[in-house]
Amino acid sequence: MSAEERRESVIRAAVVEFGRAGYVGTTTASIARRVGVSQPYLFRLFPDKRAIFLAAARHSIERLRRQFEEATEGLGPQEAHDAMCRAYFPMISDRSDLLFQMQMYVAVSAREAEGDEEFASEIRALWAEMWDGIQGRLGGDPVLTRDFFGIGMLINVTLSMGFPEGHRVWDTLNVFDYFSGAEGDGSGAAG
Amino acid sequence: MSAEERRESVIRAAVVEFGRAGYVGTTTASIARRVGVSQPYLFRLFPDKRAIFLAAARHSIERLRRQFEEATEGLGPQEAHDAMCRAYFPMISDRSDLLFQMQMYVAVSAREAEGDEEFASEIRALWAEMWDGIQGRLGGDPVLTRDFFGIGMLINVTLSMGFPEGHRVWDTLNVFDYFSGAEGDGSGAAG
DNA sequence: CTCGAAACTTATTGACCGATCACTAATCTT
DNA sequence: AAGATTAGTGATCGGTCAATAAGTTTCGAG
Structure with missing residues (x-):
């Protein structure tokens, strides 16, 4: 396998492992194990x-960006909002991407506190x-954006x-029940 | 200082330190340093x-709960929603509590992945x-709840x-401009 | 003052982890 | 086939960190 292919499989494994245990909590050994290579090779x-x-x-960010763009091709604002909410549900079933996002958010403040400003700003x-x-x-x-x-x-x-x-807790998040049903009364509490 | 008082100051320091660097990334030494005691004494x-x-x-959770309850004493649903959104802003200025909340969310999945089910469920x-x-x-x-x-x-x-x-990114979050502006002109909001 | 308990410290250890080094095996080039 | 480039491994090391053990200081009651 070429180095570039390996690099990509490392990235895929890293999303899973970092998503599970966070930046500090993830060992390079666990990533290597998931890839199927030795730890020093990373x-x-x-x-x-x-x-890594x-x-x-x-x-991960690029992947999300692309998924939301594909889900909203040629739609108006409100339809795009609904389509993106719907697009969220397939992501829940393979949680690793969303868990990684969470870990990413907190890693920013943590690394920044340790002086890694470049990490944070990127x-x-x-x-x-x-x-x-x-x-x-x-x-x-702005309301649709904040709502989404x-x-x-x-x-x-x-x-x-x-x-x-x-x-x-999931009940209120079952967006199929609420998010487009609010369109009728136009009160805008849900967007 | 009594053990109980010390324990409380350790908790306050822990919220700050864990909020900064997360469960794994925070050293007990850094908590002890902030409290002003030796690391083993923790x-x-x-x-x-x-x-800890x-x-x-x-x-942290109890503190949030109390703050929201105080902010909404005797208010109806929509007013309570607005009042709680407003109550969020003082919390932003001393970020440590909210940062800790974030770290708590990700710590749950991390600890659970390592078999600490008790941590997660509590x-x-x-x-x-x-x-x-x-x-x-x-x-x-449910819509007001999800929205808040x-x-x-x-x-x-x-x-x-x-x-x-x-x-x-903060612009859409300036809730004073939008959240109750659904009523009409929304020009009277103070940022 | 004194004595005991409670508060607190210094020294240390065992485990873990990121990273380096030196090496081998396979593949490509001419 | 020889040489060179590329993919990959095992051994190990320096540093860090949670936790323990053993000791010292502070303080309040009699």
Whole structure:
């Protein structure tokens, strides 16, 4: 297998492992084990653990961005909002991507507190880019944007805390029941 | 200082330190340093690091719960929603509590992946209790509940990622401009 | 003052982890 | 086939960190 192919499989494994245990809590050995290579070999493919995490972050954000763009092709703001909420549910079933996002958010503040400003600003830049893309698809509407990201983040948190399917906390998140039903009365509490 | 008083100051320090660097990334030495005691002495006050984190979680969740309850005393659902959104802003200025919440969310999945089911279920129970309390204050309205928690979680994430005040991501979160502006002109809001 | 308990420290250890080094095996090139 | 480049491994090391053990200081009651 070529180094480039290996690098990609390392990134995929890293999303899973970092998503599970976080930046500090994940050992390079566990990533290597998942890839099926020896632990020292990771350092031939990447300069250090930090670079693996950053590559995983780039991969994960880009993947989300693409999924939301595909889900909203040619739709107006409100339809795009609904389509993106719907697009969230397939992501829940393979939780690793969303769990990684959570770990990414907290890793930013942690690394920044340790002086790694470059780490923080790169992830912020990538994420802000995704934010802009989504806000564009929502016609620049700030309420729709906040509403979508709010639902998304609440799903991420609920998932990360491991509330089982069917728990009452998930009830309000079953967006199929509420989010487009509010369109009729136009009161806008849900967006 | 009595052991009980020390224990409380350890908890306060733990919220700050764990909020900064997460469960694994925080050293007991850093907590001890912030308290002003030696690192081994923490283990006279608590059985292990895990117990310190759990105590901090109990403290943090309880604190949030109380703040939201005080902010909504005697208010109807919609007013309570607005009041709680407003109550979020003082919490932003001393970020440690909200950062700790984020770290708590991801710690649950991490510890659970390592077999610590008790850790996970205790934090879930505490948080679900807070959820119930808030949903009660919102008259049981699932849309208001989801909307409030969505805004809250989005604020937590934005804060954790360190987006500076005034960044365009914060614009949609300036709830004073939007959340009750659905009534009409919305020009009278003060940022 | 004194004595015991409670508060607190210094020294240390065993386990773990990121990273390096030196090496081997396979594949490509001419 | 010889040489060179590429993929990959085993051994190990320096540093870090949670936790333990054993000791010292502070303080309040009699």
